[in-house]
Amino acid sequence: MKKIKLAVVPGDGIGTEVVPHALKVLDTIAELHGGLSFEYEHFDYGCDYYLEHGAMMAEDGLERLGQSDSVFLGAVGDISKVPDHISLWGLLLKIRREFELEINVRPAKVFEGIRxxxxxxxxxxxxxxxxxxxxxxxxxxxxxxxxxxxxxxxxxxxxxxxxxxxxxxxxxxxxxxxxxxxxxxxxxxxxxxxxxxxxxxxxxxxxxxxxxxxxxxxxxxxxxxxxxxxxxxxxxxxxxxxxxxxxxxxxxxGSIGIAPSANLNLNGKHPPMFEPVHGSAPDIVGKGIANPIGQLWTAKMLLDHHGEGEMGTLLLDTMERVTADGFLTPDVGGDKKTGEVTEELIRRLREK
The missing domain is CATH 3.40.718.10 (Isopropylmalate Dehydrogenase)
Structure with a gap:
């Protein structure tokens, strides 16, 4: 059984909403695969953590994150609570710099069903x-x-x-x-x-x-x-x-909400970090309408990185069939909730 240990950092805003949905999808992928499993360690680092502790992450935060195979990040920042230069340099950029994540890879393509x-x-x-x-x-x-x-x-x-x-x-x-x-x-x-x-x-x-x-x-x-x-x-x-x-x-x-990215360490000393391109979108927090595609496509890149390209391709292809059939959140012209898109994706994955 191949196990991938993920340090899960939902972060701020809609990051805390889309990351749990992405983990459900990863668990479904593992279930379908049969020889793959994920081990999650959750970290509450972010702006709320800063308000309580005076720092965006624990003093030994990097050491703890570094024990994972990859970091799975949601979003960082809430300017109503913490100035951006503090939140970004205290968490996102700190991880990138200290983990020597010197390469950032971001794909863009015509996504079926999204105009x-x-x-x-x-x-x-x-x-x-x-x-x-x-x-x-x-x-x-x-x-x-x-x-x-x-x-x-x-x-x-x-x-x-x-x-x-x-x-x-x-x-x-x-x-x-x-x-x-x-x-x-x-x-x-x-x-x-x-x-x-x-x-x-x-x-x-x-x-x-x-x-x-x-x-x-x-x-x-x-x-x-x-x-x-x-x-x-x-x-x-x-x-x-x-x-x-x-x-x-x-x-x-069609939306920054569907764009993924991978931050890569090429010397093998530290884990890579996978994060969607979108921010924390405080204007839609709590409405249940955040687009999960960016986080899910990021999960696809994570699978590819860990040698599970076949499952990554299955995930992306299924996502496109879901969006092509109109399961879209409001940012791309639809009326579906975050959970509705995710559940439809999981249903179709299980049909395979």
Whole structure:
């Protein structure tokens, strides 16, 4: 019996609503598989934990999370309780940094039954590999002086190791897809870091001669994401560029509520973390209408990572049949509750 130990962190807002539904689905997958089981350890880290303890997680929180095979996260943040810079840096970004989750992978595709806002989405199916540890999101910099003379300096940090690592992962991923990698750059406007990025991309591409490549400035690339997303297969991008592109990717799918992501540690020292792209959505908390698809698709990525690709494909295919038959939450034009979508998915999985 193969056992996958998950550290479950529902977090804040709708994270506490969609994660339990995703766990029900994972248990159904394990039941169908026969040789797979999940062991869950639940952690109440988040904004409510902060209000009680003065920190977003326990002092030994990382050590405890690190004992799992993967971290399964819901959402982080509730600005009505805790400022975002405290909640994110105290939990989500803390896990990413301390666990060396240097690669973030986010797919986007035409999802059957969910209407894209694009007039003709042309069955796009792409994935963004985002460098997840440095770049524009480094903490190097500071503020000085006051009043009209105040200045703020934010230094971008690009190391050859991390840049090359993200690009290598993108090329390896492309080998199992449509054999094409696009680099997101801005070397015509950013003087040091982006020409460096371009150089590393060219060097990496030379090692993967069977893969077609392109390099595109981020402004044009963002526009083409909207006008011709079907052109793209795998896109590799810096921390900021990847963040922006993946939100566009979620938008053209029809809702950020269906977008998944995986944060990967490639040296094997720490567990990966799987989380949907959506936030905690405090405006719909308690209404029972949060879209579970983002968390469920994230569970599919978790299954793939742990060598259960067949079950992951079954889960995604069944999700698309459910949405195609109109089991949709209000954010994508439906009237179903979170639980109704999940229960229909479980019913169909058990029919297999």
């Amino acid at each position: 894209s806002p694009l007039l003709n989405p042309k069955d796009f199916d792409l994935v963004v590999v985002r460098e997840n540890s440095e770049g524009e999101y480094s903490s190097v910099g500071g503020r000085m002086y006051q009043g009209e003379n105040e200045i703020a300096i934010q230094n971008n940090v690009f190391s050859r190791r991390a840049t090359k690592q993200a690009m290598e992962h993108a090329f390896e991923l492309a080998k199992s897809r449509r054999q094409h990698v696009t680099s997101a750059t801005k070397s015509n406007g950013i003087f040091h870091s982006m020409p460096f990025w371009d150089e590393v991309f060219k060097e990496t591409a030379q090692k993967h001669r069977g893969i077609e490549t392109a390099s595109q400035h981020i402004d044009a690339l963002a526009a083409t994401f909207v006008t011709h997303p079907e052109r793209y297969d795998v896109i590799v991008a810096s921390n900021l560029f990847g963040d922006v592109l993946t939100d566009i990717g979620a938008a053209i799918m």
